[in-house]
Amino acid sequence: MYRKTMAAVLAAGLAISVNGVSTYIPAQAQSAPASSTAFDNKIIKKISADNMYNTIATLSAQPREAGTEGELIGAKYIKGKFEEYGYETELQPFPIYEAIRNNVSGTLEINGQSLNPYVFSGSYSGEVTAEIVHVGLALDGQVPDNVKGKIALIERGGITFVEKLQNVIDKGAVGVILYNNAGTGNNVGVADPGQNIPAVSITRAQGLALVEQLQKGPVEAHLKVTGSGFVEKTSYNVIASMKPNKNRDNGQVVLVGAHHDSVSGGPGANDDASGVSAVLELARVMAKVPTDTELRFVTFGAEEKGLLGSYHYAGTLSEEEADNIVAHFQMDMIGSKDAGADNPAGGLIMYTIDGQKNLVTDLAAAAGARTSEVIPYGQLGRSDHQPFHELGIPAALFIHSPVEPWYHTPADTIDKIDKNKLQQTAEIVGASVYQIARPDTPAMEHARVAPGPVPYEFEDRPVQ
Ligand SMILES: [Zn+2]
Structure with a gap:
C-alpha cells in the first residue's frame, strides 16, 4: 500500500479515459443457503497457505524497490511461476523517474x-x-x-x-x-x-x-x-492471462492483482509479497478449471511510487478492452498477524474508491459468508484498485486494517506472516472470482447450488 509522500506527488496527473460501466450482471436472489461451500469446493479446497508462505519467503529475500535489480528478480520469478502454470505471460516494462538527491x-x-x-x-x-x-x-x-x-x-x-x-x-x-x-x-x-x-x-x-x-x-x-534532476529507471508489470475455451468464451475478463514492488530497503513480506502470493496461488488453482471468462492475473510494479504500474497498465487498455473487464480484485497486505487489531475476520476489509458497494464487494461478502465470515467494506484508495475504478470497472482492495506497526519498515519480514490470514483472503477472493468465471454464471438463477447475496456493512475504519 502506497503512502502519499511529497516525492509521490510525482505520480499525479496521468490521464486515463473513462469508459462506461461494466456490463456484467451479478446473480440476483438465490435460494441456496449462504453457508453452502459445495459451490466453491473446486477452488477453495485446493488453495494452500503453505504455497503462499513459500512465495513470500522467496520474494522477501531482498527488497524489491521499483527500478532496482531486486524488483526485476522478483518480477522474473513471478513470470516463471505463471508460465509454469500454463499462462500466457508478459513482462511489461515502463519508465519511472526518480529525483536525484545526492550532490544537489x-x-x-x-x-x-x-x-x-x-x-x-x-x-x-x-x-x-x-x-x-x-x-x-x-x-x-x-x-x-x-x-x-x-x-x-x-x-x-x-x-x-x-x-x-x-x-x-x-x-x-x-x-x-x-x-x-x-x-x-x-x-x-x-x-x-x-x-x-x-x-x-x-x-x-x-x-x-x-x-x-x-x-x-x-x-x-x-x-x-x-546536480538536480531525474534519472529514468525501468519498472515492470507481470501479466498472465488464460482465455476460456473458444466456444464458451463470453468475452469478459476478470482481473486479480497485487503489487510486487516494496519500499526502499524493506523486504515487503506483507506489503505486498503477501498479495502476490495469493495471486500466484489463485492462478495455480484456477489454471485447470473450466471457465467462460478470461482470467487475468497481474502483479504491478512501482505501486509504492504512486500506483505507477497499475496506471501504466490501465493506460495501455483500449476502451473496448477496459469495457470487457468486469471486476478487479486487488490484494495488498493480506497476511500480517499484527494487522487488523480486534476487528472480526482478522481485520479483513474491502475498500472501494468511492465508498460504495460494487460487484466485487457483493461477491466477496457472499463468498466470506460461505467460506469464513462476512467482511465489511469501507472507503480508501492508496492501492492499485484506483486506476480500474477510474475506468468504470468495479474494483476493491482487500487488506487487513488497521495495518501492522511494521508497515513500510525493514521489519516487514516473513516471521510476521499468518498463514490463516493468507488462506482466508485467498479463499474469499478465489471463490468470488470463480463465481464470475465459472461457465454456469451469470445465468446462475438456474443453478440450484448457486450462493446468494448477503447483507454486509459499511465501516469507517482508518487503515492507520
Ligand atoms: Zn506499501
Whole structure:
C-alpha cells in the first residue's frame, strides 16, 4: 500500500479515459443457503497457505524497490511461476523517474545577500538572473502575465508544488522561489520531470521580507541549481492471462492483482509479497478449471511510487478492452498477524474508491459468508484498485486494517506472516472470482447450488 509522500506527488496527473460501466450482471436472489461451500469446493479446497508462505519467503529475500535489480528478480520469478502454470505471460516494462538527491546544490543571491535555499526535489538544474515577481499562491488562472522572463515568488499552500510550478511555467517564468506558509523550515517542494526551470524554497520569514522589499521597488535575484534532476529507471508489470475455451468464451475478463514492488530497503513480506502470493496461488488453482471468462492475473510494479504500474497498465487498455473487464480484485497486505487489531475476520476489509458497494464487494461478502465470515467494506484508495475504478470497472482492495506497526519498515519480514490470514483472503477472493468465471454464471438463477447475496456493512475504519 502506497503512502502519499511529497516525492509521490510525482505520480499525479496521468490521464486515463473513462469508459462506461461494466456490463456484467451479478446473480440476483438465490435460494441456496449462504453457508453452502459445495459451490466453491473446486477452488477453495485446493488453495494452500503453505504455497503462499513459500512465495513470500522467496520474494522477501531482498527488497524489491521499483527500478532496482531486486524488483526485476522478483518480477522474473513471478513470470516463471505463471508460465509454469500454463499462462500466457508478459513482462511489461515502463519508465519511472526518480529525483536525484545526492550532490544537489542551490544558491540564491538577492541584493548581494546569499540565502541558503532548499532545492525542489527533482528541480531542473540551471542558472538564471532576473527580477522577482510575487505571484501569491500561483493558483490556476491567477498568475499574472508579467512573470514572463522573471523569477516567480510563490507562497506555499492551496495546490500542489507541481501545479504551482506548472502555472508559472505556463506564463513564461524562468525560475521559482517558493516561501513556506508556516514554521521556520524551508525543506519543501517537488518538481515533475519536464518542468525545466530551477526551483528552490526559502523560509516564511525570508519570503515575507522579500514581499516587503518588492513593495518598495524591483528586486533582482541570481538563482542557481546544480546536480538536480531525474534519472529514468525501468519498472515492470507481470501479466498472465488464460482465455476460456473458444466456444464458451463470453468475452469478459476478470482481473486479480497485487503489487510486487516494496519500499526502499524493506523486504515487503506483507506489503505486498503477501498479495502476490495469493495471486500466484489463485492462478495455480484456477489454471485447470473450466471457465467462460478470461482470467487475468497481474502483479504491478512501482505501486509504492504512486500506483505507477497499475496506471501504466490501465493506460495501455483500449476502451473496448477496459469495457470487457468486469471486476478487479486487488490484494495488498493480506497476511500480517499484527494487522487488523480486534476487528472480526482478522481485520479483513474491502475498500472501494468511492465508498460504495460494487460487484466485487457483493461477491466477496457472499463468498466470506460461505467460506469464513462476512467482511465489511469501507472507503480508501492508496492501492492499485484506483486506476480500474477510474475506468468504470468495479474494483476493491482487500487488506487487513488497521495495518501492522511494521508497515513500510525493514521489519516487514516473513516471521510476521499468518498463514490463516493468507488462506482466508485467498479463499474469499478465489471463490468470488470463480463465481464470475465459472461457465454456469451469470445465468446462475438456474443453478440450484448457486450462493446468494448477503447483507454486509459499511465501516469507517482508518487503515492507520
Ligand atoms: Zn506499501
